[in-house]
Amino acid sequence: MNPRRVAAVARRIAEGFRRDRRSLALLVVAPLVIVALLGWVLRDQKSTVVDLAVVNEAGAIGSRITDALTTATANAPNGVSLVETDESEAVARDRIRNGQIDLALVLPSTLLSDVAAGHQPTLTVITAGTDPAAEGGAFASLQSVLGTVASTIAPPGSAPIIPKIEHQTVYLSPDADQVDVLAPVFLGLFAYFFVFILTGISFLRERVGGTLERLLATPVTRAEIVLGYAIGFSVFATLQVLILLGYVLGRIDVPTIGPVGAFTIGLGVQSAGNPAIAFLVALLMAVGAVNLGIYLSTFARTELQVLQFIPIVIVPQGLLGGIFWPIDRLPDILQAIAHVLPVTYAVDALREVMLKGGDLGSSAVQTDLLVLAGIAVLFVLLGAFTIKREVA
Amino acid sequence: MNARAAVGFEPAVEAIGLRKHFGPIHAVDGIDLAFTPGRIYGLLGPNGSGKTTLIRLLAGLARPSGGEARILGLTMPDRPTLGKVGYMPQAEALYPDLSVGENIGFFAALQGVRGSAAIDRSLDLVELGSRKGAPVLELSGGMRRRLSLAVTLVHEPPVLFLDEPTVGVDPALRVQFWGHFRKLADAGTTILVASHVMDEADRCDELVFVRAGRVIARGTGADLRSTAGTDNLETAFLRFAGLDDAGRPLDAGRGPDPEAAP
Ligand SMILES: Nc1ncnc2c1ncn2[C@@H]1O[C@H](COP(=O)(O)OP(=O)(O)O)[C@@H](O)[C@H]1O
Ligand SMILES: [Mg+2]
Numbered sequence: 002m003n004p005r006r007v008a009a010v011a012r013r014i015a016e017g018f019r020r021d022r023r024s025l026a027l028l029v030v031a032p033l034v035i036v037a038l039l040g041w042v043l044r045d046q047k048s049t050v051v052d053l054a055v056v057n058e059a060g061a062i063g064s065r066i067t068d069a070l071t072t073a074t075a076n077a078p079n080g081v082s083l084v085e086t087d088e089s090e091a092v093a094r095d096r097i098r099n100g101q102i103d104l105a106l107v108l109p110s111t112l113l114s115d116v117a118a119g120h121q122p123t124l125t126v127i128t129a130g131t132d133p134a135a136e137g138g139a140f141a142s143l144q145s146v147l148g149t150v151a152s153t154i155a156p157p158g159s160a161p162i163i164p165k166i167e168h169q170t171v172y173l174s175p176d177a178d179q180v181d182v183l184a185p186v187f188l189g190l191f192a193y194f195f196v197f198i199l200t201g202i203s204f205l206r207e208r209v210g211g212t213l214e215r216l217l218a219t220p221v222t223r224a225e226i227v228l229g230y231a232i233g234f235s236v237f238a239t240l241q242v243l244i245l246l247g248y249v250l251g252r253i254d255v256p257t258i259g260p261v262g263a264f265t266i267g268l269g270v271q272s273a274g275n276p277a278i279a280f281l282v283a284l285l286m287a288v289g290a291v292n293l294g295i296y297l298s299t300f301a302r303t304e305l306q307v308l309q310f311i312p313i314v315i316v317p318q319g320l321l322g323g324i325f326w327p328i329d330r331l332p333d334i335l336q337a338i339a340h341v342l343p344v345t346y347a348v349d350a351l352r353e354v355m356l357k358g359g360d361l362g363s364s365a366v367q368t369d370l371l372v373l374a375g376i377a378v379l380f381v382l383l384g385a386f387t388i389k390r391e392v393a
Numbered sequence: 394m395n396a397r398a399a400v401g402f403e404p405a406v407e408a409i410g411l412r413k414h415f416g417p418i419h420a421v422d423g424i425d426l427a428f429t430p431g432r433i434y435g436l437l438g439p440n441g442s443g444k445t446t447l448i449r450l451l452a453g454l455a456r457p458s459g460g461e462a463r464i465l466g467l468t469m470p471d472r473p474t475l476g477k478v479g480y481m482p483q484a485e486a487l488y489p490d491l492s493v494g495e496n497i498g499f500f501a502a503l504q505g506v507r508g509s510a511a512i513d514r515s516l517d518l519v520e521l522g523s524r525k526g527a528p529v530l531e532l533s534g535g536m537r538r539r540l541s542l543a544v545t546l547v548h549e550p551p552v553l554f555l556d557e558p559t560v561g562v563d564p565a566l567r568v569q570f571w572g573h574f575r576k577l578a579d580a581g582t583t584i585l586v587a588s589h590v591m592d593e594a595d596r597c598d599e600l601v602f603v604r605a606g607r608v609i610a611r612g613t614g615a616d617l618r619s620t621a622g623t624d625n626l627e628t629a630f631l632r633f634a635g636l637d638d639a640g641r642p643l644d645a646g647r648g649p650d651p652e653a654a655p
Contacts (some may be wrong), residue, residue, distance in 0.1 A: 045508075210484070210485065210487075210488075210489075211482050211484035211485060212486050212487065212488060214449075214454060214482055214484070214486060215480070215482060215486040215498060215500065215544070216503065217454055218452055218454055218478065218480035218482075219475055219476070219500065219503040219504055220472050220473055220475045220503070220504070220505075221472075221503045224471060253423045341576055357614030
């Protein structure tokens with residue numbers, strides 16, 4: 002161990018950083034930006050009021066409960082606000098489907114007879130079922146409101162009757178967990194992420210290694226290069242998405258074999274939708290990512306610098322794209338940013354399709370696909386323009 | 394002097410007042426050339442004299458800051474014309490993880506070459522026919538140079554730009570290369586070979602000496618030697634560059650007349 006040689010190696014690294022100021026800056030700035038963004042997103046999330054609708058099938062007693070609920074939720078002290086009464090459960094479900102309300106409370110026609118007979122009555126609470134964490138919170142708030150209501154309507158001197166609550170969902174099932182709702186939407190991000198990195202590095206090598214110059218010394222056109230790249234990478238993005246989709250949706254239970262205990266392969270995620278559309282979304286993302294990779298690779302001199310685009314290009318999309326928390330809860334500025342990120346549209350489309358069973362006829366899916374296609378075209382133009390600039 | 398009138402042909406390659414500036418660096422600083430079809434031209438000059446930049450301009454890989462480059466009468470950059478050009482870059486410019494056959498097959502496809510006959514012929518010429526399946530990663534530097542040449546020749550272009558083609562190639566194969574270049578030229582191919590060493594200069598029909606982005610002399614090897622009054626091309630170059638035999642600047646005005654008669 003010769004300290005001079007160790008020092009020489011260490012100095013070489015330091016000199017590399019001195020020449021590569023951008024890496025140095027990124028080393029400091031990137032984590033700050035990410036942590037700051039995360040703090041902003043988590044601290045400044047808009048506190049949302051849960052919009053509740055009551056469906057009264059219980060007649061007079063139901064009206065009394067509804068009135069008590071109206072009083073108890075005035076100014077939404079528990080974060081629950083009674084916004085309407087619907088004439089039937091079907092109407093309430095439609096309102097949830099359209100995003101007009103978050104929760105529906107159904108007071109059943111058997112309510113009075115159950116109470117009279119001394120049974121614990123059962124109320125039904127309906128949620129969308131696409132965001133188990135948030136809905137769990139809303140559900141708990143409603144429960145505490147119902148506790149208050151039960152004690153206000155109980156005759157003086159008698160113990161309040163606490164009803165049983167049955168949870169139903171419009172989409173998926175009430176026992177769906179975070180994995181069921183998160184796994185499908187990750188598809189969009191993965192295709193984007195890997196294709197972007199791989200194209201960025203490939204294209205950088207193409208330029209640094211001189212093969213791009215050799216390419217440009219043939220009659221091949223920019224459009225041909227960009228399209229060829231997109232097709233070439235899309236084949237592998239396809240493979241990736243297919244395997245991932247299979248793993249997310251499928252489930253194989255492997256029995257105990259010898260010393261190996263039983264285990265399962267695949268997540269067996271509940272899904273309502275058509276995987277073909279999910280696939281289309283991932284493919285559009287991949288085409289966009291190929292060209293973004295080509296474009297951004299011109300701003301990198303080394304492979305390390307391509308990887309540095311991860312905290313700039315990928316991480317914010319992961320945080321703001323609506324994967325972990327709904328976009329409408331982000332601070333306004335971040336919402337505006339979220340609306341120009343391709344991942345946002347991919348996540349929305351995947352959620353529509355995989356969780357809500359939307360198909361190509363759904364206007365939400367159509368909008369998302371159109372926007373994604375538009376972004377892909379924009380990036381293709383950027384990519385093609387980039388290659389033109391190579392002839393400087 | 395009107396080059397066209399002098400040679401009586403439409404030149405295969407033409408530079409007209411060609412310039413390329415990179416900020417303060419005048420890599421190509423006003424060059425006029427006209428190459429007759431079927432001849433081999435040697436572009437000679439030290440490192441950094443602008444040879445590569447000139448070739449890139451001629452091949453339409455860079456936009457001139459001034460002037461014009463023409464190939465077969467068409468102003469470059471012009472994509473379709475590139476089908477008639479073979480460009481061997483100074484850099485390796487091969488895909489290291491692909492095999493010899495895959496590399497040449499790719500560029501052959503871009504040039505519209507069909508079938509494997511042309512590919513095999515080109516590989517045999519550089520004696521790589523038996524290494525078709527080997528990844529470029531496993532080739533020696535000289536072998537890569539040979540593959541690079543094979544890729545450049547595969548579509549049998551009428552105009553060839555070779556940027557230091559024989560660097561790292563052993564002497565026996567070098568002789569073979571030059572034999573082949575001569576055969577191509579006899580069949581009508583116009584060839585420009587850039588080099589910073591003079592030892593291959595006498596295999597060219599005509600030499601162009603460049604220094605600091607300018608042509609300092611041109612003519613046949615014999616003409617240049619006699620004009621400079623020396624038997625040694627290297628010494629001739631130094632004299633045209635206004636340097637003494639050790640490479641030090643001479644007093645102004647003592648260099649020989651740079652317009653050597655062709
Ligand atoms: N892309 C570029 N950007 C800036 N300077 C360049 C570029 N390409 C070449 N040069 C400069 O132009 C001059 C000529 O370079 P080059 O044509 O490669 O010379 P040669 O091939 O004769 O060695 C050199 O000073 C080189 O540094
Ligand atoms: Mg050079």
